[in-house]
Amino acid sequence: MSDVPDVHGQADLQHQVVLGQSHGVQSGLGLWQEQQVFIKTLLSGDPDTVARFAHEGQVAACLDHPLVASLLSQTPTDLIFPFIQGGTLRDLARCGPMLPADATAVVWGILEAVAHLHSRGVVHHDLKPENVMLLRGKAQASQVRLIDFGMSYAAHLPLDIHSGTRMGTPHFMAPEQFQGVRGDPRSDLYSVGVLLFDCLAGHPPYEDALGWLVGISENRAELPGPALLHPVMLAAIQRDREARPQSAQEMQDLLRAARAALNLPELPLQVAPS
Ligand SMILES: Nc1ncnc2c1ncn2[C@@H]1O[C@H](COP(=O)(O)OP(=O)(O)OP(=O)(O)O)[C@@H](O)[C@H]1O
Ligand SMILES: [Mg+2]
Numbered sequence: 001m002s003d004v005p006d007v008h009g010q011a012d013l014q015h016q017v018v019l020g021q022s023h024g025v026q027s028g029l030g031l032w033q034e035q036q037v038f039i040k041t042l043l044s045g046d047p048d049t050v051a052r053f054a055h056e057g058q059v060a061a062c063l064d065h066p067l068v069a070s071l072l073s074q075t076p077t078d079l080i081f082p083f084i085q086g087g088t089l090r091d092l093a094r095c096g097p098m099l100p101a102d103a104t105a106v107v108w109g110i111l112e113a114v115a116h117l118h119s120r121g122v123v124h125h126d127l128k129p130e131n132v133m134l135l136r137g138k139a140q141a142s143q144v145r146l147i148d149f150g151m152s153y154a155a156h157l158p159l160d161i162h163s164g165t166r167m168g169t170p171h172f173m174a175p176e177q178f179q180g181v182r183g184d185p186r187s188d189l190y191s192v193g194v195l196l197f198d199c200l201a202g203h204p205p206y207e208d209a210l211g212w213l214v215g216i217s218e219n220r221a222e223l224p225g226p227a228l229l230h231p232v233m234l235a236a237i238q239r240d241r242e243a244r245p246q247s248a249q250e251m252q253d254l255l256r257a258a259r260a261a262l263n264l265p266e267l268p269l270q271v272a273p274s
Contacts, residue, residue: 013078015039024049029083032072036083042076052150053079055159059149062156065116066270067109069133069147084145086137089199090129096202100225101264102139103199106132108255108267109144110192115248116271117146118185121155125182127191128172129198141267153183170209171198175239178213186241189251193236193244200225205237215239228261249273 017029024044030037042053057079060071073080089106092098098106110132117124124131126148135143170178174190181187198204201224211217223230232254238244245251256266 013037013039013073013075013080015041023052025053030080032080037072038069038081038083040079040081042078051159055154055157056150056152058157059122059152059154062120062154063117063122063149065113067113067142067144067146068116069145081147084133084135084147086133086135086143088130089132089134089195092134092137092139093129093199093202097224098139098199100200100229100262103196103225104229104255104259104264105141105267106134106139106144106199107192107196108252109141109270110146110195111248111252111255112141112269112271113144113146114185114188114192115252117152118188118248122149123153123183123185124149124151124188124191125153125177126151126169126172127188127195128169129195132195142270155183170213171204171206173209173213174241175213175215176241184241185248186244186246189236189244189248190238190241192248192251193233196229197224197233197237200229200233226262228258232258 012033014031015028016031019027019029021043024042024046026041026043028039028041030039042050057071057074060079061074064070069081069084071079071081114124131148133145133147135145172191172194174187176184177187194204201221203221205220206212207221208217208219223233235254236244236251245254260266
C-alpha cells in the first residue's frame, strides 16, 4: 500500500476477479486499502455510458446510511464499494416463499434505506430483489444493503437516466414510471409493495406485467401471506400514486401496525430520524 494517500484511491486498488459485464461496465472483486471490495469498472468510451457511470457514482456518493451500500471511492473508471458477503434477496427468494416475519423484516429495512434516499432527493427507480443484498444472507432488517443506483434519479444532478433504453424492470416498475414520470418517491413505494408481494408469494403480482403497465390487463395473482398484510401490499401497488402511502415512513407505519397485529416484535430503526 502506498504511504501517500491517493485522493482518488486508484493507487490502492487491485482488481482480482471479474464477475460479469453488462452495458459497458464490468463488475468484479478486488482489494482496496486492505479490504475486500466490489468494483464497477467502466470499459466503454460511449458518451452515454460514460455519463451514466459518472451519474451512478455521484448518486452513491451523496448517500450515507448503514442500510445503503456506501461508495468507498470513485475514479473516472472505477466505483469502489465494500464487498457485501451473503447474496441478494433474489438468491434467498429462490428458496421459496418467505415467512411473513422474514419478508416484513427485510421490507422494513428496505423502507428505511429508501426513506434515506428520498430525504436526499434520490429516487432509486430499480428496486427489485436483485438490487437488495442481505449481509450474511440473513433475512433481517439490519442486514439489508441497498445497491445499484444505475437507474436512480437525483434532484441535484443534471442527468435524467430515463432518456435511453434502460428503464427498469417491468414487474417491479410503477405504471407512471413506465409512462416516463421520473423522480417521484411514490414510484419506489410501488416497487417495495411488489417486493413484499414477491417475497411472500414467490412471484410478482402480475404475470402480464407489460399488459398491466399499459392498462390492458388487470389480472392480479391472489394476494399472498396473512390477510393482515394484504392492506399494506394493496396500498402500495395502487395504479394511482395518490392512493398509495405518500412516504416511506407512512408505509413503515402500515407495516408496523400489521406486524403488531400479527404478534411480531416491533422493529427498531437503524438510524433515529433527525
Ligand atoms: N457491494 C457488493 N458486494 C457484493 N456483491 C455485489 C455488490 N454490489 C453488487 N453486487 C452483485 O452484483 C450484481 C450486479 O450489481 P448491480 O446491481 O450494482 O449492477 P447492475 O448494473 O444491475 O448490473 P447487471 O446488469 O449485471 O445486473 C448484484 O445483483 C449483486 O449480485
Ligand atoms: Mg442491479
